[in-house]
Each structure stands twice: as C-alpha cells, then as structure tokens.
Amino acid sequence: MSIQIKNVWKEYGQRVILEKVSLKVEQGEFCTLVGASGCGKTTFLRMLLAEEQPTRGQILIDGEAMPAEPGPDRGVVFQRYSVFPHLTVLQNVMLGMEIEQSPFWGRLSGSAKKQAEAEARSMLESVGLTHVCNHYPDALSGGMQQRLAIAQALIKKPRILLLDEPFGALDPGIRADMHDLILDLWKQTGITIFMVTHDIKEAFHLGSRLLVFDKVRHDPQEPAAYGASITYDIPLETKGSRRMYPEVRKVVTVSEHKADRNSAMLLLQKEAA
Amino acid sequence: MKRIINIHPSDGVKLMLGILPFILALLAYMIASDMRLAENAGDKLLPSFSSIGEAIQRFAFEPSKRTGEILLWVDTASSLSRLAMGVGVSAVIGFFVGVACGVVPYVRANLSPFVRVLSMVPPIALLPILFIVFGLGEVSKVVLIVLGIAPFIARDVQQRVEELPHEQMIKAQTLGASTWQIIIRVVIPQVMPRLLNAVRLSLGPAWLFLIAAEAIASTDGLGYRIFLVRRYLDMETILPYVVWITLLAYLMDLGLKKTIRVAFPWFEGKRDDA
Ligand SMILES: Nc1ncnc2c1ncn2[C@@H]1O[C@H](COP(=O)(O)OP(=O)(O)O)[C@@H](O)[C@H]1O
Ligand SMILES: [Mg+2]
Numbered sequence: 001m002s003i004q005i006k007n008v009w010k011e012y013g014q015r016v017i018l019e020k021v022s023l024k025v026e027q028g029e030f031c032t033l034v035g036a037s038g039c040g041k042t043t044f045l046r047m048l049l050a051e052e053q054p055t056r057g058q059i060l061i062d063g064e065a066m067p068a069e070p071g072p073d074r075g076v077v078f079q080r081y082s083v084f085p086h087l088t089v090l091q092n093v094m095l096g097m098e099i100e101q102s103p104f105w106g107r108l109s110g111s112a113k114k115q116a117e118a119e120a121r122s123m124l125e126s127v128g129l130t131h132v133c134n135h136y137p138d139a140l141s142g143g144m145q146q147r148l149a150i151a152q153a154l155i156k157k158p159r160i161l162l163l164d165e166p167f168g169a170l171d172p173g174i175r176a177d178m179h180d181l182i183l184d185l186w187k188q189t190g191i192t193i194f195m196v197t198h199d200i201k202e203a204f205h206l207g208s209r210l211l212v213f214d215k216v217r218h219d220p221q222e223p224a225a226y227g228a229s230i231t232y233d234i235p236l237e238t239k240g241s242r243r244m245y246p247e248v249r250k251v252v253t254v255s256e257h258k259a260d261r262n263s264a265m266l267l268l269q270k271e272a273a
Numbered sequence: 274m275k276r277i278i279n280i281h282p283s284d285g286v287k288l289m290l291g292i293l294p295f296i297l298a299l300l301a302y303m304i305a306s307d308m309r310l311a312e313n314a315g316d317k318l319l320p321s322f323s324s325i326g327e328a329i330q331r332f333a334f335e336p337s338k339r340t341g342e343i344l345l346w347v348d349t350a351s352s353l354s355r356l357a358m359g360v361g362v363s364a365v366i367g368f369f370v371g372v373a374c375g376v377v378p379y380v381r382a383n384l385s386p387f388v389r390v391l392s393m394v395p396p397i398a399l400l401p402i403l404f405i406v407f408g409l410g411e412v413s414k415v416v417l418i419v420l421g422i423a424p425f426i427a428r429d430v431q432q433r434v435e436e437l438p439h440e441q442m443i444k445a446q447t448l449g450a451s452t453w454q455i456i457i458r459v460v461i462p463q464v465m466p467r468l469l470n471a472v473r474l475s476l477g478p479a480w481l482f483l484i485a486a487e488a489i490a491s492t493d494g495l496g497y498r499i500f501l502v503r504r505y506l507d508m509e510t511i512l513p514y515v516v517w518i519t520l521l522a523y524l525m526d527l528g529l530k531k532t533i534r535v536a537f538p539w540f541e542g543k544r545d546d547a
Contacts, residue, residue, distance in 0.1 A: 051443055072449035081438035086462045086539050095458065096448040106450070106458040136539040156448055 001062045001159050001192070002026050003048070008057035009227065010043055016227035017043050021057070023211070023230060027159070030186055030193045030237075032203035035213030039228040041196045044213070045162045048194060049074055072096070075153030079165040082149035083137045089148055090133040093120035096156045120155065127151045127181060143174035147181065154185060163195040167202070179206060208237035317506045328509035344498065345517070352483060352495040353521070355411065359418025360479050364472050366423045371430025372464060376456055385431065392424030397485055404490060414486040421482040422475040429471040434460055466537040473529045480522055 003025045010018040017040040025031060033041050046052040047059060049070045059066040061073075076082070083092050097116040098108050108116055124130050127147040137145050146166050153161060163182075167175045183206060186193055197203050203210055212232035219225040282290060306319035320328075333345040340347075370388060373380040396417055403420075407413035437460065445455045487496030495518055502510045533540060 049443065049447070070443055070446035072447060074447060076444060076447050078440045078444075081440035082444055084441060084444075084459060084463075086537070095445075099445075099448055099450045099454050099458065103451070103454070106454040138539065152444075153447065158447070 003160070003192070004060040004063070006058045006060065008047065008054040008059060010040065010047065010052070011055045011227070015224040018213075018229065019227035020216075020229050023233070025192060025194075025209075027192055028190045030206060030208040031195070031211050032207030032209070032236075033194060033196045033211045033213060034198070034200055034203045035228060037198065039213050039215070041213055042164055045076075045164050045194060045196060048160070048162055049076055072100075072156045073158055074160045074162060075156060075158035076162045077146065077149040077153055077164070077166045079168050083145055083152060085137055088134050088136055089124065089129055089140070090117065090120055092137065092148055092152050093123055093155055096152065100156075120151075123151045123155050124148075126185070141174075143170050143178060146170065146178065150182070150185070154189070154191075157189075158191065160192045160194070163193065165196050165198060168198060175202070182206065204236065208235070210234040210236055317508055320509045320512070325509050325513060328507075329513050332510060333513075345514075348493055348495045348498050348514075349517070349521070351493045352487065355414050355487075355494070356418065356479055356483050358411075358415045359483065360422070360472060360476070362415065363419050363423035363426055363475065363479075364468065366419065367426025367430055367471065368464075368468055370423075370427040371468075372434060372456065372460060374427070374431040375434025375464075376452070376460055381431070388424050388427050388431075391420075392428055394420070396421035396482055400486065400489065409490040414483065414491070417486045418479050418482045422479050425475055425478070426468070426471045429474070430464060430468055433464055433467040433471075437463060466533045466540040469529050469533050473526050476522055476525055476529075480518065484518075 003023075005021055005023040005025075008018065008021045009016070021044070033044065035041050043052065047054055048066075050067055051070055053068070070076075084095065087095060094108075094116050095106075097119065099106050101112060101116070102108055121130065121133070124133060127150060129144060129147055129151065132140060132144065137148060140148065149166070167178050170178065179202070182193075182195075185191075195203075195206065197206075210232070211230050212234075213228045214231040215226055215228050216231060217226040302319065303322070306321055309316045309319050310321060333343065336342060337344050370384060374385050374388070375381070399420060400413075400417055403413040403416050407416060441459060442455065445459050450458065483494075484496030484499070487494040488500040491497040495514055499511050499514050
C-alpha cells in the first residue's frame, strides 16, 4: 500500500510544528526519520497513526483518505508503555487475536484459544521470547519489552509499522540484536516501516530511505512561527542494493554532533546527486 | 559517618522500633491511671487494666441481663453489616462512574463536575436531611457512608484511569479494540487493584460516618454503645470498644492489601502499596 502525504501542516494554536510536508512512500519501504529533538517527528508518526489530524493538507493511503482514528492496519511501537503490564508476555501477544475473534468479551476459550496461543508462541519464537512466555512485562529487560511490543504489533499483520525511538533506551549490544531482528522481520513480511531514531548511524544501517526533518525557515524573534519540514529525502537502498555513501559514513560514524551531522548531510546531498 | 538518610535498621531493630511507641503509650496510660487511682480510688477517667478486663468479660463474653445477647457481638455484627453495605455500594458506584468518566470524554464532561462538587458537600451536614427522608433506620446510615465516600472513590478511579499511559490506549486501538473491548481488557483489569486501594483509603472516613450516624440515631452498633455509656462516664467500656474498632479497621486494611497482592501479582510495586 502506498502512502501519499500532500502538503501537510500541523499547528498547535499559534505554534507551527510541521509545515509543507509532502512525501510518497511505496509498500515495503523502510523509512528512517531523524531530526532535532522537538522538531515534530513524533507528531508526524501520530498523524500517520491518525491519533492526530493534520491542520492542513491530506494523508492518503492507497489513494483513499486516512481513517479518522487508529486501526489494525497500522501497528505501533513506542519508546515506552507499548505493552500491557497486567498481561503476561503470551497474553500480550494473544490480545490482538482475542479482540478480533471475540467482540464482546475479548477473550477466547477452548480450541480457538489453543490456536491463538500456538500462533502467539510461534511469533514469540521469532523474536526470541519463548522462555519468558509467562512472565509479566515488568520482569523483562528493556530490550525484551521492546521485542514483545514488536511481536504484539506484528501479530495483527499490519501493513504499516510505526516505530518511535524503539531502541533509544537500549544498550548498544542489545540494540544490534534488535537491528537484526527488525531487518529480518521487515524482509520476511514486506511491511512498510517508519522509524524515528536519534541515532543517525542506526538510521543509515536500517533504512531503505532516510528522511531528515528540519526547519527551512527561521525567525529568531519568534521560533514557533515556522515549522519543520522534510529537508532531505535520501534513498539508501534501491532495488535491493544498498547505496553506501562512503564519505558520509565516515563522518557519521565518528560523531553524532549536530554540526557534524549538518556537514554529513551536505556531503550526502553531493553524493546522492 | 554515613548520612542519616542512608542508615537503615535491620529487620529485628525495625520490628522493635515499630512496637516501641505502642509499649510507651500503654506504659504512659498505666502510670497515669495508677496515679489518679492512688489519689481517688473511685476515679472513672482512667480505669485500671484489671477493671477494664472485668468490663470486657461482662460485655464480650457474658449475655446481657436485659436482652440475653452478648453485647459486643451484637454491636459488631450490626456495625459491620452497615459498613459493608455502605462501602460495598460506594465501591460499585465509584467503580462504574469512575471508569465511565475516565474512558468516555462525553461522560466525563457530563458527570465529572457534578461528582467533584458532590465530593465537597460535608456528608455530616446532610445527616438531618437523610433522617428526614429515609427515617432513623438502617438506610440513612448506609446512605451517609455512600454519600461520604462514593464521590471520593469515583474521583480516584477516574484519575487512575486517566493516568494509564495514553500509549496503551493507542496501542489497543492499533490492535483493533473497540471502546468496549478497551474497557474490559485494558482499563478494568488495571483499575481493579487501584479501586481496592481507593477503598482502603476510604475505610477511615467510612468508620467516621458510621459512628456519627450510630451515635445520633440507633439502637445498637459500636458507635451507639460508646455514646450510650458515655452518659455514665463508663471508660471501662469505651476504651476497649475504641481499641476493638481500631483493630477491625486495621484488619480490613490489611485484608485488602493482601488481597491486592495475591489477586494482582503484576501490580506489585506499581503504586503506593504501603
Ligand atoms: N498535544 C500537543 N499540544 C501542544 N504542543 C504539542 C503537542 N504535542 C506535541 N507538541 C509540541 O510539538 C513539538 C514537536 O513534538 P514532537 O513531535 O514530540 O517532537 P520530536 O518527536 O521530534 O522530538 C514539541 O515542541 C511539542 O512541545
Ligand atoms: Mg519524539
């Protein structure tokens, strides 16, 4: 399914958060979103979820207007609070199926339950959580909780997966495991992914397309007058082959400072051209 | 030398320190009582432990000469049944109103201001009205408790629902949940232990309203008894009754706390569990 974002603006009262955002994303792309903190990345994801509505412009999915509220075709993993603390790991993954099959109680019994359980177990196996099936989320490490959140979202087979700094709170080693996991799942399912990250290395490593959010216009007297937009839209992978941008990678890997990031972006533009 | 905030007592010391104030209070009472009784053997204000013991024997173990019933048990049974009715009804009302207000914006807009104002009405001031409307029987006592604590429970439950991370509500919607399914699978299971905590907090006020109602119009009950024997300056009865009420309240609180721990293992350490 393709997503088309047409000149979208988002304002809170007088404050412009996003302006003139236009974008077309095809089924199966993995977009990584980077940008300064507070520039509106989460707001952008929220509009894709339909948790928030654009104040101007339009978001189309397969040419149709976006639904007015969140739904099962768009899964999400937040940085925190994505799983339900009162449900065990297995119950967290089963919830989506139970809700679908049992409209009134939202609970299954008998053979339907067995089947849902089996499906949930195989999903948990693919994220490596079988051994903690009966634990409550609070007993899990941060990385495990995020894996659970991914499993929980994927069981609904959404066509779009939205990830908001999902690995931001994890240790580097665990983060590498999570990268392998998410890339595997992406390749297997052909799902469209939007992922916000503050780690530009991560953005390069995972994405097939890098979207940089930044303000184009600045008013020093009134910083809230202008919003951020997508300033760079860089293909990282075309037709299955990765584009390396060797010069940029050198800069990006040594430092995550904003000034360096800006120079990296300039280089990137040159190399991409 | 470590900072004082970093010095923790061992378990044994903790226990001893905890018991100490109780022992001191008993000692202080004993000394004061002895002093008064030494001055005037007929003093009624601070009776000795032995005369309190005799009184307990009379009202807790021997049938009353007038009615043939054991007073303490009769009083306890009627007070507890009133309390249970009042607290039970309040918990049910508070639960439904709180969850509905917490989840559905239209209900919140409609009911929340009313509940907030209602919770400001001093219930005791309504007692005369209750006696006029419901008579002097059981109903007005139960209604007093309900008026006193149901608005508090409703507000607390609403607040707990609103405190659930917004991410969870979004997440549930992305799993395809309807409003109803969100209520029964996400909100209610997480609110139950918090409801029991709200009930725990409202037990104190519930006892207060119960005793006030019993003191004014009743023919039995723990509060009735205390206020009845007050006329004879019967401290030998009043003091053990007060201790008994305190013990009952403490046990209820403990029971609820243990229930929360056993029934909702995931809730451990989530909120003030003290
Ligand atoms: N509901 C809201 N009302 C008003 N301002 C908001 C709201 N949500 C977000 N904002 C503001 O929008 C800006 C962008 O926020 P956000 O999208 O979370 O940034 P990012 O995720 O890029 O760090 C922030 O300045 C934030 O304060
Ligand atoms: Mg954000």
